[in-house]
Amino acid sequence: MANSIRFFLNGQKQDVTVRPDTTVLEWLRLGPRLTGTKEGCAEGDCGACSVLLGDVSNGEIRYHAANSCIMTMGQIDGRALVTVEGLKGETLHPIQAAMAENGSSQCGFCTPGIVISLAGLAASGGQADDHAIHDALAGNLCRCTGYRPIVEAARKVMGEGGASIPGPAVAAFAEVEPAQQIAASGAMFHQPRTLDDLLQLRHEKPRAVLLAGGTDLGVALADFHGDWGEVISTAHVRELRDIGETPTHLSFGAAVTWEEVLAHVAPLYPSFATLIRRFGSTQIRSMGTIGGNIGTASPIGDGPPALIALGVEIELASLDGTRAMPLEDFFLDYRKTELKPDEVIASLRIPKPAAGQDFRVYKISKRYDQDISTVCGAFSVVREDGIVRSARIAFGGMAAIPKRVREAEAALVGRPINEETTRASAAAIRDALSPLSDWRGSAEYRSQVAANLAERFRRDLAGEVVEVMAL
Structure with a gap:
């Protein structure tokens, strides 16, 4: 058991004794007084708190931007x-210059946050196109300058081949091997390494905070300045970090990040890739996990509707064994799921596209x-000779849980997708869903929009839809 957190800060080894549930932002500003990192929203949305995290992967150090306001000190161990x-050595980093x-x-x-995000892009060897630059900046808000001169600066550096991040050598990471337990104040x-160790801990400590990426739980920690007396992190569990592929499926351990998921699903489901980019900035995608997005059971989680429509099956694990179920059966009520106190989400399987399959997911929000x-x-x-042989339709953001709409599916199966069958599917969507009213939209608005998406899907398949930046 360790009493301190070991990591590299701007290239220098650190051995810090601090509560592991302290946010990284709080420690940076009050400990070493590195006040270039700012607090804006304290929710991982504005990017003012952005930092770079480096990990060793395939023999090299890879850096990515992350939000320090919702990240705990325990998460940077190792x-x-x-x-x-x-970033600045004897001269300014090229992005700074x-x-x-x-x-x-x-x-x-x-x-500072914008510089960090663009430095992360420059270090990744990303392309110099505007799409990559805008994606890197999507998690950073600037209310003064306007983005044109920022993007121009990024183009200049990316056009010159990017730039590396100053930091420790790969071999030095052996000096900061993550501890399996950190106790302070x-x-x-806890940082278990195997699924068996994780399940034993979950059995012994069912009330401990189960922490994946923390991009949801960390908001409450930062906003309400609470304490987490005992945390079980899934970040280092080998089985939960596995990514597998068969001729028919992709499989992801629950601790695989959305950035890693994006790389694998983008060639198969471009529409799903667009959704992932929209609901999470680079800072969020690099930390948030696919299992955490499901397990937190947020009614506004964007992953579950898409995954339900794709026919995803999840695997739950405990000391008693494993059990699998369709994802649509996992959600019971607001923030309530099938997960037992001693269980964890172990993995999920996403089917690869079948012959004749078309998949689209549409997110309606006030900001793109x-x-x-x-x-x-x-x-x-899935269509054969123009006839729908199978269909899966799911909605989220409407009520307490995401819901599969079988009645709307039945209106399409055995028929072509045309104006008549689409009207029937839209009517079934209106009848089957009981949306809520809140500041984002009234129940009537949600019902109408959900039904309209059936028509958008028809027009999309017909090649009539032009992607817009906001709806």
């Missing part, structure tokens, strides 16, 4: 942390990027 102060030369900053509050942070869904609708059909 990793490399880079703040905006750490380009931002300064191009007049890409006014008040400067958001600038009355808090305990990183916003809460008012309605999220997913449609999957």
